Structures are given as C-alpha cells and as structure tokens.
Amino acid sequence: MSDPFVVVGGDAAGLSAASKCARESERDVVVFERGRWVSYAHCGTPYYVKGEVDDLVDLTSLSPAEIEERGIDLRRDHEVIGIDTEGRTVTVRGGGAEFEQPYGDLLVATGATAAVPFPGVELAGAFTLHHMDSAAAIRAFLEEPGSVDPATVGDGFTDEALVRRYAERDPPERAVIVGGGYVGVELAEAFSAWDLNVHVFQRGERLLKPFGEAVGDAVATELRERGVTLHLDTPVERLRGDGELEAVVCGDEELETTLAVVGVGVEPASDLAAEAGIDLGASGAVAVDEYGETSADNVYAAGDCAEDTNAVTGESAWVPLGLTANRAGRAIGATVAGDPTPVGNVAGTAVVKAFEQECGRVGIIDHDHAREAGFEPVSETITAGSRSGYYPGNADTTVTLCADRESGRLLGGAIVGTDRAAVRIDTVATALEAGMTVAEVERLDLAYAPPFSPVWDPVLVAAKVLNGTLEDG
Amino acid sequence: MSDPFVVVGGDAAGLSAASKCARESERDVVVFERGRWVSYAHCGTPYYVKGEVDDLVDLTSLSPAEIEERGIDLRRDHEVIGIDTEGRTVTVRGGGAEFEQPYGDLLVATGATAAVPFPGVELAGAFTLHHMDSAAAIRAFLEEPGSVDPATVGDGFTDEALVRRYAERDPPERAVIVGGGYVGVELAEAFSAWDLNVHVFQRGERLLKPFGEAVGDAVATELRERGVTLHLDTPVERLRGDGELEAVVCGDEELETTLAVVGVGVEPASDLAAEAGIDLGASGAVAVDEYGETSADNVYAAGDCAEDTNAVTGESAWVPLGLTANRAGRAIGATVAGDPTPVGNVAGTAVVKAFEQECGRVGIIDHDHAREAGFEPVSETITAGSRSGYYPGNADTTVTLCADRESGRLLGGAIVGTDRAAVRIDTVATALEAGMTVAEVERLDLAYAPPFSPVWDPVLVAAKVLNGTLEDG
Structure with a gap:
C-alpha cells in the first residue's frame, strides 16, 4: 500500500498501463477518472451518432467491474487536482471529499480537450x-x-x-x-x-x-x-x-x-502536469523520454496529453492517436512493474472513412514539414487499380509517396480509394519504420491475386514512379 | 538488326522484359510465342470459369497490336526449339518454316507446365x-x-x-x-x-x-x-x-x-534451356544470378521457368508467381538496355480467395523448412477482430507468425479471414523483407480506425503473443 502505481485518467493510456502493471507485478494500482465513463473509444462516437452502433456502451471495451477484476482500484468521479512531485502525492477530489494519495509511480494520462477557438459553443444545440x-x-x-x-x-x-x-x-x-x-x-x-x-x-x-x-x-x-x-x-x-x-x-x-x-482539433490536457512544474514540450503536450517519463522523477505521461518521438525525424512530436496511447500506456505499465520498456516511436499512421472513400496517411507528406526536418522532399501521386482490371470490384486507388531526394529514403505517404485502400497504408507505414528507400519499396514482394490486388499493387506503382523521378535527378 | 534482344515466351516475364528494353533502348526486340495467346493472366482463369469475368480476352493486358506499338517484333505461333549458346542463335519453328535467329541477348521465359502425375488426363472432360x-x-x-x-x-x-x-x-x-x-x-x-x-x-x-x-x-x-x-x-x-x-x-x-x-502443381518448363547445356538449379528450374543471367553468357531466364533468391534464406528457390515474373522480366529488360538491374528477392508472398475466406502467406512458415535453412522456428497463431468489435463487418482474422528463436527475426507469416485479411499479409511481407524482429513488428505504428482495424491490428496481436513466447525463452 505504501508504493502504489497511481494513474490519472481511465481511458486508453491509463487503463493499458494499469492493466499491464497489475498483471505483471504485485503493486497496488489505483486509477482516478474524473468522469463516469472509462475504457471508451472516442473514435467510435461518429458511428454511434450515425446509428451504426446501437448502444453507447458498445464503445467501451472494459466495464468498471472488469477493470476491478484485474486487480485495479478504479475510482470514477474522482478528479486529481494537483500533483506534489516532491512529496509524491496527488490531491484528489471525489466522493464528497478532498484527499491526498501517495504514489510510488504516477502516470498522467489526462487526454486531450476539444479546441474551441470562437464563442457560442455553450449554446444548446x-x-x-x-x-x-x-x-x-x-x-x-x-x-x-x-x-x-x-x-x-x-x-x-x-x-x-x-x-x-x-x-x-x-x-x-x-x-x-x-x-x-x-x-x-x-x-x-x-x-x-x-x-x-x-x-x-x-x-x-x-x-x-x-x-x-x-x-x-x-x-x-x-x-x-x-x-x-x-x-x-x-x-x-x-x-x-x-x-x-x-x-x-x-x-x-x-x-x-x-x-x-x-x-x-484537440489540445493536450496538460494543465495538471504544467501546474506541478512538469516540463511541457513545444507542442504544449507533456515532454517525455523514451520510457514515457516526464521531467519529474517517477512521473510518466502517455496518451493524448503527452508527446511522442517521430519515427521519421527522431524528434518530439504530438500525435494524439489511439494505438499510440494504448502502446505507450502498456509500455509504462511494464516499466513500473519492473521491466523497463520503451514507449516506441510514432509514424503518425492514421486512417479515416469518408462515406465510401477510405483514406490513410503516414509519416511526412507536407513538403514544408519535410524541409523543416532537414529533408529535400520529392513526391509523386499515382492512381492505379485495387484489383486486376477484369475482376469485379476493381476501383481506383490513389497513392502519394514522399521521399528525400538525396538519400532516397521514404518519408511518408497517403492513400485514398473505395476498395480496401486504408489497410494498404500499413505497408507504407512498415516500410517507413524500417527506414526503407523508395527503391527498396519498389522491390517489395507484395501479394498479387486478381480479387485482392493487381500484379503491381498501387503502392508499388507509386514507388516505381517516384523512384524514376529520383533517378532522373 | 545484328544484335537483337530475343525473348522466348510472350507472357509476364517475356513481355515485361521486351517492353522495358524497347522503351529504354534502340535495340531490336523480338518475342517468340509458341501459342496464340500473349500477355494473359493465368491467375484470372478461375474467375472466367466461374463466370465473374465475361470474356476470356479480358484476361489479357496487352493485345498483339499494342505490343507491336511498343516497337516489339512479336511472332506468335512461333516455337523456339533450340538454343546455340556458342553461336548465339535460336532455332525457331513457325510460319511453316524453321529458321535460325541470332541474338545479342536472349531471355528464356518459357513458363511452367501443369504437373500430370497419373494417367487419364488426355480423356475428354x-x-x-x-x-x-x-x-x-x-x-x-x-x-x-x-x-x-x-x-x-x-x-x-x-x-x-x-x-x-x-x-x-x-x-x-x-x-x-x-x-x-x-x-x-x-x-x-x-x-x-x-x-x-x-x-x-x-x-x-x-x-x-x-x-x-x-x-x-x-x-x-x-x-x-x-x-x-x-x-x-x-x-x-x-x-x-x-x-x-x-x-x-x-x-x-x-x-x-x-x-x-x-x-x-506446376513444373518449370526448363527443357529448352537444359538441352542447350544451361545449368538448372536443384529445383529443376533454370539457375540464375542476381541479374537473372544463366550459366550461358548473355542468356537470361525469368518467370515460372527460372529460380529466384529467397528473401529470408538468401538461397535459390523456385517460386513461380506473377509479380516475381513481371519484376524479373522488367529488371532484365533494363539490364539488356544498358542499365544493370537486379531482379530482386522473393519473399514468397501469395494470396488466394476461397469463397469468402481471404488467405495470405509469406516467407517461411513450415518448421521443417525453417530448420533446413538453419533457423530454430517458433510460431504462434492468434485470432483477433478485423475492425473494432462494435463496428459492423468486424470478422475473425487468424494470423500465424513464425520467428527464429535466437535472433527473434521474423521468418514468415500467414493470415486468413473474411474481412480484408489478404491485403494485411503485405504488412508482414514488408516487415520480413526489412529483416525486422518480432519485437520490431510489435512496435509498428499501424493504422487504427473503427471501420478498418481494431486498436491492435491482428498482425500486432500476433507479434505481441509471439514476442511474449520468445521472451519467455
């Protein structure tokens, strides 16, 4: 009881960390969540609004009871209002009282808040x-x-x-x-x-x-x-x-x-950390090292409130996405359980559905951004079929790849199309994280069968064209 | 006219080579095809039989006229029946005659033939x-x-x-x-x-x-x-x-x-090369170097009649697949046009549709095969959702990953499921060709959005489980 792992925030990062620590160690694990919802998928709310998901509770992956069965002391409706990094306690308001909770390790997983840059959002409707x-x-x-x-x-x-x-x-x-x-x-x-x-x-x-x-x-x-x-x-x-x-x-x-x-857009909910004197990064999110630890000893941050390391530039970035949050939380849970685990880099892989168009992106696509990071960006965009031309369901798939002119290294890519386009961004993401050149991407042995891909997958076509441009100097 | 690039076989490898050479150089390019069909997609025939493809001609990608417009001298119904590697000529039967055709460079792209290991296949029906x-x-x-x-x-x-x-x-x-x-x-x-x-x-x-x-x-x-x-x-x-x-x-x-x-199954159609004294590999297919050149000077082989280099083992292998044939042909076309280009390795990526099940595989999955190649294989198989659990269309996706125990290196993988499973094998193929360890695969920043993937993509779940097994020793 003297050395608990305390988590602020009961969603992706917080509960991933709490679950991992509870599973891998004997430590007491306490999670404070200021609201009533825990373990919910923000990303699913548009589909609930649309009506494709019937019940809002379907968007949660763990119920409070399931979380407690994992050995986690979950306190909903409990808001952490202060952190004392010297005394290693947090001040909590909840259950009609205000109290101090000591911690051995602390994870700040306070998430993000919606940006509201103009007046009137308080109106009904x-x-x-x-x-x-x-x-x-x-x-x-x-x-x-x-x-x-x-x-x-x-x-x-x-x-x-x-x-x-x-x-x-x-x-x-x-x-x-x-x-x-x-x-x-x-x-x-x-x-x-x-x-x-x-x-x-x-x-x-x-x-x-x-x-x-x-x-x-x-x-x-x-x-x-x-x-x-x-x-x-x-x-x-x-x-x-x-x-x-x-x-x-x-x-x-x-x-x-x-x-x-x-x-x-969203803004990192980093006030709690900032008020405790914990360093923020240039993005306004909490600055962390490769293990997710902040400038304060034994205080970690993860998820939408924290920075990450960009897989392309190696620099700090703020990329608030779901997998990142889960992964960083899990790594921190392992670390505080005694198995130091890096939180990993972020390639900025993202996919979104716009009616029937599937969109994906990864890495650096924007040329200004690439130049700021010290690259000389060259991009090509192609459109190719998603399947063999004669096979039913074949659809145009547009791929952009961006590379550094001198090294030929892949910097990023984007894809859009109606037929399985989104999943194909993972090929680009994997190549990017492997540090491949465009020439190496062009030589990838990707799958071909008429129902699933043309002989030259759209990603390969894009690599072929971009590589040609790079070779032409 | 004295130094033509001669190609035997008018399908994937042969026409890719001929097209590339004709585009990139002034050389004369002659293609002999013993049948009437050229530039056809074998892989599409089951869908023509099924009735999903109306017209057999839809399975061709280039017509004879289009091939000739590329500056290729295409001779259909012309069979190459001998190669004289000393005199640098081929003997051709066609047009009611038999004649010698000199070559500067020769590509043997004779494909494969169906194996017939028992009697009766000559019967009608x-x-x-x-x-x-x-x-x-x-x-x-x-x-x-x-x-x-x-x-x-x-x-x-x-x-x-x-x-x-x-x-x-x-x-x-x-x-x-x-x-x-x-x-x-x-x-x-x-x-x-x-x-x-x-x-x-x-x-x-x-x-x-x-x-x-x-x-x-x-x-x-x-x-x-x-x-x-x-x-x-x-x-x-x-x-x-x-x-x-x-x-x-x-x-x-x-x-x-x-x-x-x-x-x-199929067998490499390597008799023509063998009779000319060109070396075959252990597989019975034509042995080639990294540029696709055979044991005879200026004679290349590519496609289903030739061996490749396995991306995992670095050893020669015979993997008759469509992309490989196209890619190797294109590389040889560039080489004989004056720009030496390696034919690339083969990861053995393959996908197939079985009614609604989409199946994919890459690399080495079979443990005996892995041990023969000097690895100590460890595999795990998991089943996870293809999308967020609450999103319509989510379906079980089963992933097997195989790795080497000592190095943790990914050796191969397989996938099956009804919802976009096949395309996901490209992620594994890319990781494999990049030489990633399973721990590196586990840390990949793959795409997440409810309509396309759960937070932890099935490939990541498999990597997580296999990595756990590897860490437990």
Missing part, C-alpha cells in the same frame, strides 16, 4: 464531439422526440439530464460541422445518414489537411457527391443564439441551424 | 487449368449446349475446335478437382457457382499446404460449409474412361464424373 456524453446528446437530438429513454442511454454512465433535454427537442433539419478534419468528415457521413442538410465549414482550403492534397481533393469530391455542402476557406467567427443555437456566423454571412458540432 | 484454351473449354462445357458460339470465344485466339467440342456437350452435374492448392480451391468456388456437385481430392491431409495449418483448416471448413466434398489424404491413381472421362479412381474406390480438373 452546439457541441464538441469529444466526450461520450456529447455523442449521447447529439444522437438523442437526431431521434424523434419520445423515442429515446434517457435513463437507458449509456447504461447509467451518461448525463441523463443532458440526454433528456435533447430527447425532447424536435430533430434538426440541418447540421453544421465546423472543421474538416477526422471528426468533421466522419460526422458529415453520420448526419447524412439521418437525411439532414449537412454543411461543413473549413478554415483552410482543404479537408483532412494532414492527408495531403490528393486525399483532400478526393474527399471533397466524395462529400459533395453525397450532397454535403462544403464551405472551404471559410473561417467561422461565432455561433449565434440566445440559449439555443440559431446560426453559424462567418463575416457578413450566416447560416441558420439548430445543430452544430465544432471539431477543429 | 479431363483438364489441367494451365492454359487459356483449357479455361475456354471448361467454361463452354459448363454452359448450356448451344449457348456458346465457339467462333467468338477468346476473340480468335482460342482453339475453336476444342471449344466447339465442349460447347455441344451436356453440362456436367459433378466436378472433380484433383489437388487442393490455389487452383483447386479457386475452382471449387468457381464450380460451386454453377451449382455443380463439387469434390476435391487432396493427396495430403491439408489444403493450401504452403499457407500452413491455420489457413488450411479454415479453408477446409469454408469449403465444406459451401457444400464441397473434401477427400483429404486421398491420392488419385488415375482417371478412367474410354475417350471420354467416366470416373476418378482412388484404390478400390471410384467416383463417377464427366468433368475433372487436375491441379496438382
């Missing part, structure tokens, strides 16, 4: 989609009044009063999404499934910016073909309303709506 | 599926009499008399497939689509032997669930009949049938 409760509320708003029983949504984890408020309202006819990133694109699909008039506002000229031009263009085309109205290069200034949302305002223009979701 | 004509004949046999016009099948490339013979016969009610490899499994699906009573005879106890136990078992289950009768451990002795096939004979048992396809 305006949401960020960064919590299970907001997913529950949005879905209740979409359903016909009276058809949702707020008491049953989310199996008691959800804010019942919030859900009730929206379950009683008339469904919106229009949905406005502010932000054309993952959440925006996924929600455009979700709201279209409810036959809403869907509008997406994007500050910049391109959707899914980290995926590069070819993917962004393909997704814009897909969304428009599905009836979504895109407002590109259109910064939203505020949401207007009086208690309830009435319109989205951009300059002199405004668009009336009773539903808006703001998904313009 | 018995086939090997290793030629476009046999695909045309089988498909004509399956169709109702009178519904196929033999003159239009294969656009004039096909043996019309052969097709006519089968187009007039009553369709079979039963189909017997001898051999449970790629062709056997693909044809089981094809014949089932015609509602035939389908039987597969396999000499050994397992289907798809190179894919290992987990895949073989899953495919056997799939075939049985689809109504295919499997006769495992059942060597066929002969096909019985009197002009026309009547039955398949195994010991005292026989099974009546009017249609049988023998797909028990």
